[in-house]
Amino acid sequence: MILKSLEVDPKTFEQRTGWALKPEGACKGQVCVPLAADVSGAGKLDARLLSERLGMPLIRDDDAGVWCLGPEAMGRALTSARAPELTLPDHTGNQFRLSSLRGQKALIVTWSSW
């Protein structure tokens, strides 16, 4: 996720990365990683702490003055088989939530114009 400062908004973090912030730490599926303190009610999170605890790369572009906090490096691309929530626009600009597919099977398939 793109950051303009090292303060991370918890809601955006949860939506963008699929990690849920709970009293016991950051959780994805069955995996929970303790953070320094109970951050579930905190206003902002420190990107450096998240980077260190979850193994997320924190890369800065000095010219633009922005950071990117990447995904967790925990060995496999999926930390849990539970499908992460993802909201994307369709071609008319409407937002579509993958979780709205519950109750039916879904094949998510990528393509591109290139």
Next chain:
Amino acid sequence: MWQALRNELHPKGLEIVTVALDVDAEAARPWIEQTKPNHPSLIDSAHQIDELFGVVNVPNGVWIDEDGVIVRPAEPAWPERDTPPDWQKMADSPDVPEQLRETLKLASNIRIQPKEYLAALRDWVANGKASQYALSPEEVVARSGPRGKAEAEAAARFELGQYLWRSGRQELAPKHWREAHRLQPANWTYKRQAWTLADPFQGPSELYDSCWVNDVRKIGAENYYPPLDLSPARTK
């Protein structure tokens, strides 16, 4: 492209969602409008699906069951075509621009397995959890792509580049994209996206260290898509 299959399998309980990996959303829109799909057709400019689902190429498919649990992680996926394009014949045509000829020749040697893939998909739609192709959560995680430090940083570099590209700092993007290519050479969505923005034919450019033809030659066209692992689920 996926419309016919969707029409066949939607009454049996499957929805198909297509996700276009295009930094420039306007590039994908005309293609979608032309095919008038009746299934969700989404545009993922930031390649979030690479990061969240481990997608590394197109077309790649992920299966999600009724409860929102992934039962097959990202792997090559093809809709059936009545008549696949004859790349070799196109490459031999005198009308083909020289710079495309090599690309078409390589494309004719790429291994695709639409029949096997669709047989597995139809089996899952018919049999659900009992299908031998529906994997347990543990196996889904284990069979998902590698994500060590290099792959995680590649994702961050790619996202940073696309953010800069889209926010009017296009000159700052290539250095991050080059890093993404170096760190995760097996991610073709990163490479092809960046090459396309430098040259629509994804040929050599001063910006990038390689191009599609050279990189496919290096690994061999038959390895462009890894072979499907359709071995039965080991645990249930």
